[in-house]
Amino acid sequence: MKYKSHKIAMNFFTFAVLLFLVQVIIGLVAAVQFIKPDFFFFAFNISRTLHINALVVWLLCGLMGATYYVVPEESGRELWSIPLAQFQFWATVVTVLVVVVGYIIMGLFPQANITVFGTLLLNEGREYIEAPRWADIMIAVSAILFLINNAMTMFKSKKITGIMGTLLGGMLFLTLMYLPGMFYTSSMVKDQYWWWWVVHLWVEGAWEVIAGALLAFMLMKLTNAPRQMLEKWMYIEVALVLFTGMLGIGHHYYWIGTPNYWLWVGGIFSSLEPIPLLVMVWDALRVTKDTRSTTNKLGLFLATAHAIFNFLGAGLWGVIHTLPSVNKWTHGTQITTAHGHLAFYGAYVLLIIAMVYITVPEMRGVKEYRMSRGYRSFWWQTVSMIMIVFIITGAGMVQTYMERLLGLDYVTVKNNFNTWFWIWRAVFGVTYIIGVCMFVYDFFKIGKEPVTATLSESKA
Amino acid sequence: MGNKGVRNLFVFGSFLCFVVLVILTVNTFSQLDSRAPKITEEVDLGKQLWHKYDCIGCHTIFGNGSYFAPDMTKITEKVPKSYLKKFLVNPRKVNPSAAMPVLGITDDEADKLIAFLEWTSKVDTNGWPPKPVLGSKASGGGTGNVAYEKNNCSSCHIIDGVGGTSGPDITHVALRHPDPQWHRKHLDNPASITPDSAMPPYAQLSDDEKNQLIDFLLTLK
Numbered sequence: 318m319k320y321k322s323h324k325i326a327m328n329f330f331t332f333a334v335l336l337f338l339v340q341v342i343i344g345l346v347a348a349v350q351f352i353k354p355d356f357f358f359f360a361f362n363i364s365r366t367l368h369i370n371a372l373v374v375w376l377l378c379g380l381m382g383a384t385y386y387v388v389p390e391e392s393g394r395e396l397w398s399i400p401l402a403q404f405q406f407w408a409t410v411v412t413v414l415v416v417v418v419g420y421i422i423m424g425l426f427p428q429a430n431i432t433v434f435g436t437l438l439l440n441e442g443r444e445y446i447e448a449p450r451w452a453d454i455m456i457a458v459s460a461i462l463f464l465i466n467n468a469m470t471m472f473k474s475k476k477i478t479g480i481m482g483t484l485l486g487g488m489l490f491l492t493l494m495y496l497p498g499m500f501y502t503s504s505m506v507k508d509q510y511w512w513w514w515v516v517h518l519w520v521e522g523a524w525e526v527i528a529g530a531l532l533a534f535m536l537m538k539l540t541n542a543p544r545q546m547l548e549k550w551m552y553i554e555v556a557l558v559l560f561t562g563m564l565g566i567g568h569h570y571y572w573i574g575t576p577n578y579w580l581w582v583g584g585i586f587s588s589l590e591p592i593p594l595l596v597m598v599w600d601a602l603r604v605t606k607d608t609r610s611t612t613n614k615l616g617l618f619l620a621t622a623h624a625i626f627n628f629l630g631a632g633l634w635g636v637i638h639t640l641p642s643v644n645k646w647t648h649g650t651q652i653t654t655a656h657g658h659l660a661f662y663g664a665y666v667l668l669i670i671a672m673v674y675i676t677v678p679e680m681r682g683v684k685e686y687r688m689s690r691g692y693r694s695f696w697w698q699t700v701s702m703i704m705i706v707f708i709i710t711g712a713g714m715v716q717t718y719m720e721r722l723l724g725l726d727y728v729t730v731k732n733n734f735n736t737w738f739w740i741w742r743a744v745f746g747v748t749y750i751i752g753v754c755m756f757v758y759d760f761f762k763i764g765k766e767p768v769t770a771t772l773s774e775s776k777a
Numbered sequence: 778m779g780n781k782g783v784r785n786l787f788v789f790g791s792f793l794c795f796v797v798l799v800i801l802t803v804n805t806f807s808q809l810d811s812r813a814p815k816i817t818e819e820v821d822l823g824k825q826l827w828h829k830y831d832c833i834g835c836h837t838i839f840g841n842g843s844y845f846a847p848d849m850t851k852i853t854e855k856v857p858k859s860y861l862k863k864f865l866v867n868p869r870k871v872n873p874s875a876a877m878p879v880l881g882i883t884d885d886e887a888d889k890l891i892a893f894l895e896w897t898s899k900v901d902t903n904g905w906p907p908k909p910v911l912g913s914k915a916s917g918g919g920t921g922n923v924a925y926e927k928n929n930c931s932s933c934h935i936i937d938g939v940g941g942t943s944g945p946d947i948t949h950v951a952l953r954h955p956d957p958q959w960h961r962k963h964l965d966n967p968a969s970i971t972p973d974s975a976m977p978p979y980a981q982l983s984d985d986e987k988n989q990l991i992d993f994l995l996t997l998k
Contacts, residue, residue, distance in 0.1 A: 504816055506812075506839075552783040552784050552786070552787045573839040576805055576812070579805075
């Protein structure tokens with residue numbers, strides 16, 4: 318390891334990868350519960366909460382791991398405080414595990430979610446941010462320690478690169494935007510208004526800024542493209558992300574009880590949101606084509622795949638139902654689920670996987686590593702995810718037609734007309750898990766196996 | 778434009794967008810209270826219970842949530858409150874095939890949850906969810922029977938795959954209950970025949986309407 322600080326990055330990556338496996342296994346449980354609700358020992362709400370919370374936490378840990386790699390690398394020095402980073406890591410792990418135990422207890426005994434000091438003890442009952450208030454505070458403290466440590470490292474080095482500054486700016490924005498989710502309001506309209514600040518300004522704001530910075534970093538590591546040029550395009554991309562995404566939040570304010578001018582604001586700005594994602598694709602393809610210089614073909618392949626699927630999932634699958642005239646019919650249907658799956662896969666899952674394949678070989682001190690399993694894992698995951706997304710989109714179209722246009726009952730459509738969609742989704746959930754298992758196994762093996770040229774590698 | 782210029786554009790441009798968002802937020806909040814009924818203590822307690830039981834983990838509200846179970850925004854307009862209360866307290870007793878588990882909700886808690894859901898049903902949501910444009914037949918049951926459609930029976934009952942799942946499927950109800958007197962009694966007071974029935978009484982219907990409905994139900998074999 319070039320820097321001792323990279324041990325922290327490895328810790329975060331390891332925890333992230335293990336949580337990824339948990340996320341997809343529990344996702345399969347939730348998929349089966351669509352067909353047979355009583356199949357597991359706790360109800361769907363708990364499996365869904367675990368599925369999504371594990372996703373958010375492992376991606377956050379992946380982003381933190383990536384930052385702990387990038388900041389020493391960019392600043393040319395160790396972290397300001399390695400013990401502080403170690404403490405932050407273990408505090409995060411313990412908090413997450415206690416929260417998970419709490420969710421499971423609630424699944425077994427719904428009445429256990431009692432109110433303590435004015436807040437719910439086990440589950441706040443708010444989608445995506447179910448973690449109870451005490452855990453919110455721990456997560457915020459963890460994020461602040463993380464920010465302080467990285468910011469101090471940056472200032473000590475007296476060399477603040479564009480990538481590093483943007484990365485930390487994104488992390489600061491992410492931390493600040495967690496705060497609007499940390500208070501109670503008696504109006505459900507206001508509740509959802511602030512809740513979207515957290516959810517939307519995270520995934521379509523702060524996280525995309527971080528993704529833009531990491532894409533520039535990955536391209537810099539893997540190509541000969543000059544930093545000056547990469548950082549310039551990074552600024553253009555993240556600027557467009559926030560110019561469109563900040564007011565693009567309006568597409569969540571169409572139907573929740575907010576004034577109808579949001580139909581215009583949301584419609585216009587969210588229609589523009591795919592543009593920066595398309596620029597990222599163009600940037601990645603152009604740089605890769607013109608200045609390719611690496612032996613880490615898999616890393617470059619994944620970085621480019623991330624850019625492409627970010628555009629397809631977050632951009633294209635979002636924009637198809639973002640206009641108010643369409644969204645009025647599709648809002649709250651499985652079409653949103655399809656968009657969510659492909660967007661998270663492309664924008665963030667592939668981003669972290671790419672970062673793993675680019676940084677872990679270096680941290681393990683190898684120049685080359687066996688790539689075949691990484692390619693196989695990618696294709697198992699990608700084909701399965703594409704199938705899952707098509708299947709759920711189909712279910713959403715049937716639901717939109719039968720429930721929204723014809724007026725049939727929700728449960729009737731779900732149970733009588735969409736059953737085969739749920740079955741096929743579960744089948745491709747299994748194949749997705751196979752791909753993730755390959756990745757998790759490979760994570761522990763990268764750089765530890767002899768490099769042998771395989772058919773899939775030489776083809777790639 | 779050099780890197781510094783683009784960076785400044787990013788920083789200050791984003792800040793400007795954020796300021797616009799804050800201004801719109803202030804304006805929005807100045808209008809929200811007039812777009813929804815007053816929040817009583819009962820509504821607030823109901824909302825707290827909504828969170829306590831993690832209802833969003835399966836349902837959606839204002840279309841946001843988990844897509845596993847029906848949207849709750851306008852539920853009090855769709856099903857009778859008496860039914861809703863019984864269902865919340867023990868869904869499996871009302872409908873053995875219900876996916877909703879028994880959460881231990883008390884009568885008092887159910888009242889508060891219903892008060893909260895009644896509040897959400899009256900929020901001005903810019904016309905969402907829309908009325909089904911193709912659905913006058915299907916959503917009314919498509920039976921062609923005026924009394925059946927007028928009383929919105931299909932919001933709870935299914936005939937030939939069309940209708941709601943809150944009540945039993947009545948595609949073949951005449952085979953189970955061929956006696957018109959049974960249906961008359963059942964319509965007047967469902968609990969007098971099925972003690973745990975969550976169906977509200979329809980004694981208020983005129984004799985003509987009742988006869989028309991019973992004649993129709995007896996054709997369902």
